[in-house]
Amino acid sequence: MGLKDDLERYRDVGEERRQDLAEFIQYGDLGQSRGDSVRIPIKIVDLPEFEYDQRDQGGVGQGEGAEEGDPVGQPQPQPGDDDGDEDGEPGEEGGEHEYYEMDPEEFAEELDEQLGLDLEPKGKKVIEEKEGDFTDITRTGPSSTLDFERLFKKGLKRKLAMDFDEDYVREALKVEGWGPATVYEWARERNIPVSKAWIDDAYDDLPSDEKAVWDSIEEMEDNVEKVETSQRIRREGVDQIPFRREDERYRYPEIVEEREKNVVVVNIRDVSGSMRQKKRELVERTFTPLDWYLTGKYDNAEFVYIAHDADAWEVERDEFFGIRSGGGTRISSAYELAAEILEEEYPWSEWNRYVFAAGDSENSSNDTEEKVIPLMKQIPANLHAYVETQPSGNAINATHAEEVERNFRDADNVAVAYVSSPEDVVDAIYDILSTEDQ
Template identity: 70%
Template sequence: MGLREDLERFREIGDERRPDLAEFIREGDLSGSSHDAVRIPVKLVDLPSFEYDRRDMGGVGQGDGGTPEPGQPVDVPGDPGDADGEGDEEGDPGEEGGEHGYYEMDPEEFARELDEELGLDLEPKGKRVVEEVEGDFTELTRAGPNSTLDFEQLFKRGLKRKLATDFDEAYVREACRVAGADARDVFEFCRAENVLVSLAWVREAMNDIAEEGVSLDEYASFDEFAERVERDPVSARIRRDGLRDVPFRREDERYRQPEVIEKKQKNVVVVNIRDVSGSMRKTKRELVERTFTPLDWYLTGKYDEAEFRYVAHDADAWEVERGEFFGIRSGGGTRISSAYELAAEILEEYPFSDWNRYVFAAGDSENSSNDTVENVVPLMREIPANLHAYVETQPGGNTINATHAEEIERELADRDDVVVARVGGPEDVTDAIRTILSTEGTEE
């Protein structure tokens, strides 16, 4: 294998040696990525090169360019950094971009890989109708152009009527020959036997029989007639004699129309809430960022349209831009319900009938006395959402006042759209993300 092939092989190995997503989420630098592009550092592999041997300070083969310094790289013809065998002139910028040590993926690829990495199977729901299109001609209506008349349906309805109303004429004519029976008696007997004949038809049949000179006293009673004469079922007669006519009516007509198909857009709004009170020090803030940022990327990749709103709170709540969200720190107290009150106002702009809605909150579980049970829990029950999630960040374990997460779990245990995840350190982040994204309530 030549030097050129070796270089290409080492480069391919370097491109492939990026950290897996779980490692990147736990330990990587998330700040280098944007809303539309996730940049993951690559573990570069040093490419091989020739260097001048420090032990040999002279001799044949030094060339006209002077003696290289010990350790100085020697150009290799064909190396990508030495185009056409010659390097750039000193001070001139190169024309091709260098390797920056990042693997860049869009949110869609990030979501697919995270699904595989964490074993997720979130299937976004389409809600907002963005287009109505005509599908196959599968709908039936009572009116329409003649070109869309469904002859199969017309025939089936006519045949159904034929089978329901047809009767064995020979059987009824024989019933007319019961001794002493008049047309009314024959009609009532036939109806009792589910023979759908009319009284007028029976009268006409008895007149025909009389004119033909046939005896009307062939059977002493209807019981004797029933014992001696068998009915010929209509299905057997149709198989034997075929159909001479099918009675069609206007009401049997059905016209095919195209099915109207609604194309729905999969869109989502996420309200991210963060406690910025004095107890949320740097380590806790970093854990919130390390959890919420991949969630934003994931949902951006999963949905056609994704909007994110950011709410910071101490004792009061206010909306901020994403760039401010993870860095704010306040010296105030904590009242988590203020954030949910603001979230409810924000979500009024996104009707639940048109938008998938997620409310993600994070903090160290410290809250003002009774605020969780008396205010936060009722608000979480009242705000319709696919999922309410609370991420507790408490490195080193809970303090005595950190009861918010436990109260949420206890008070909302009956809800399948509420989840609590605990993050004590970077090693817990991927498990928390899996827990959140594996939980979604059933829409009402």
């Protein structure tokens, strides 16, 4: 095994030591990551490499700056030598860590695999219209786009429908006592597509001595074989195809709309006085992976962050998880602001929408039933979700999540999740994302 093989083996070992994705979501340091790069800790595995001895500074018997023949002094202590350094003892420092970096696309793929999800993003906003294949048909157009194959097939179909065995019909005109009218009726009974004018002309062209060759039509049919059109065409080919102007069709390219898979995610958080640190941390641990996941799934992802107590206001992501106010709680204020922002900036016809809210389920009296639920019904979205964070269990007046769940029990675009500890986070994420998947 060579050095190159060793390097590959060491890299594989390092990747295997990466923190499990579910464990990272539940307990990892999410703050080390950015929106475009998820950093998951791994234990360092030092790759083998050549290293020069720090004490080897010159030629044989010659130190740095020494003249030839000068005595060589004692080697000076080097960093890492066991020199009795009092600043620390071996093993005193914490274990080193590096990070396995994955982009949101890889994060979404791994989360799909780990949780068994299969979310298929939808294209919404038309970003380009372009000409596709020449599959559409019109009655007019330049001669270069004439669909000759279609025209030929139409003509050939007409030829087959109009064709008949002319010799066979002429033999019927040779039956004694039969004239053009009688032959025409006989031909119609046998579905022979011959016109009265053709029969008249053919009868006139017959010599007088050939107008009584057969004593009866039965004798003629017994002695003359009718040749089918398909047989005759295979044997003789086609001399003429009856094209008509109304058969002409011209090809033109199909107009293909290229749609961008874009999404806007509205994150709503209760920042009232009851939302203490543990509750805020559970919101961050749930919402952050959701943001990464949807960023990885869609071509273009934008995020709106709304904080609320009794009133609501839009904030930057950096502020979102840390804000805490001393006010009361009116969740409907956040949905009113979300509806306004979505209507003005992210029309439903052009954007996929996710509206995620989180808090401890405490809300002002009747606000959930009278305002929040009607607003959720009025805001079109791929998915609405509410995440209740109650580390110590449900409070007596924490009923918002239960009311939402009860009202939307049969809805296929509303999810409610309960998170009381980091162990619940992955299940909550699955409950939310699998609701749209279903």
